[in-house]
Amino acid sequence: MHPGAWLIWALGAGTVAASTTNPFYLFPLVAVSYLVHSTHRGTGPQARSFRFFLTFAAFAFTTRTLFVALTPGGPTWDGLWFDALEGARLATLLIVFGTFNAVTDPFKVLRLAPRRFHEPALAAALALSLTPRTLESVTQVREAQRLRGMDVARWRSWAGLVIPVLETGMEQAVVLAESMDARGHGRTRRSRYRPERWTTGAMLIAAAAVAAAGPFVIAYLDHSGALSVPTYPIRWPSVSMWLLAGVFCLGMPALVPRHEERR
Numbered sequence: 348m349h350p351g352a353w354l355i356w357a358l359g360a361g362t363v364a365a366s367t368t369n370p371f372y373l374f375p376l377v378a379v380s381y382l383v384h385s386t387h388r389g390t391g392p393q394a395r396s397f398r399f400f401l402t403f404a405a406f407a408f409t410t411r412t413l414f415v416a417l418t419p420g421g422p423t424w425d426g427l428w429f430d431a432l433e434g435a436r437l438a439t440l441l442i443v444f445g446t447f448n449a450v451t452d453p454f455k456v457l458r459l460a461p462r463r464f465h466e467p468a469l470a471a472a473l474a475l476s477l478t479p480r481t482l483e484s485v486t487q488v489r490e491a492q493r494l495r496g497m498d499v500a501r502w503r504s505w506a507g508l509v510i511p512v513l514e515t516g517m518e519q520a521v522v523l524a525e526s527m528d529a530r531g532h533g534r535t536r537r538s539r540y541r542p543e544r545w546t547t548g549a550m551l552i553a554a555a556a557v558a559a560a561g562p563f564v565i566a567y568l569d570h571s572g573a574l575s576v577p578t579y580p581i582r583w584p585s586v587s588m589w590l591l592a593g594v595f596c597l598g599m600p601a602l603v604p605r606h607e608e609r610r
Contacts, residue, residue, distance in 0.1 A: 348387065348603070350451050352549035356383075357447035359556030360597050364439040366567045367574040368432040371586040372594055373439045379598040380439075380446040386601045387450040400445025404438035411437060429578040450600075548603035555599035562593045 364376055384397050411434030412427065566572030566587070573585040 348451075348552070348600075349543050349545050349549040351545070352552040353447060353451040355553040356556040356597065356600065357443060359560040360443045360446075361440060362560040363563050363594060363597070364436060364443055366563045368436050369573055369576050369584050369586065370432070370435060371584055372574075372590060373435050375591065375594045376597065377439055377442055379594060380442050382598055383600045384446045384449050389450065389452075397445045397449040400441050400448065404441040404445070407441060408434040408438040410434070425579050425581060428581050432576055432578070552600050552603060555596040559593040559596040562590055566590060 360376065360380065364373065367373065388397065408431075412431045414430060563572070563574070566574055572587040572590050574590075576582070576584040
């Protein structure tokens with residue numbers, strides 16, 4: 348699949364998540380993101396990184412919700428509800444980012460950047476690949492420990508992960524620096540890549556993402572569509588069927604066959 352299609356999908360899904368705290372929009376978006384991940388996830392460490400973002404999203408939601416309990420005077424139902432909604436929005440953004448990280452190669456996205464923006468795009472690509480590469484290193488180190496007869500199930504065994512994982516990270520950084528130098532990074536000579544072709548499926552995914560984000564942007568500017576849930580006092584959130592349909596438009600990648608990615 349063209350990396351530009353996934354980038355547009357992530358921007359569209361992120362726009363939807365950032366514009367609302369309504370659980371009737373956020374929870375379907377989480378379900379759609381998981382469906383997209385299940386349909387188009389790869390086989391490398393990036394696919395396994397989705398579980399990390401899912402765990403981090405649950406942690407962020409719990410921390411954001413219980414933060415109000417530490418306020419002077421104790422928690423209130425209004426405060427708990429408000430923090431729960433904000434935590435749900437943050438968790439949804441993390442899950443969307445995790446889906447994008449699991450279905451695409453960040454260095455393919457790097458090729459889309461104009462020449463003048465190559466350096467900041469490279470920094471972004473390295474940041475996107477940090478989690479998959481770290482998880483891959485942890486998996487390799489734990490497998491080596493298991494082969495040596497070490498009990499990797501105990502919490503004490505995690506202390507032995509630190510130095511090997513850091514050492515692996517340093518080795519990967521050196522290899523990456525050598526490959527960047529070989530490709531002329533920072534000089535006028537750079538490798539040229541054959542541009543990827545926009546397939547019908549990629550164009551459908553991009554169009555669906557734009558169709559999903561557009562109504563949310565309009566509703567946000569018009570203060571309509573029940574994007575914000577009343578918290579003082581607490582009320583049952585309403586929902587716009589048009590906006591809800593826009594959320595489900597983000598599930599378009601699940602309808603695109605995976606064999607189209609290999610054309």
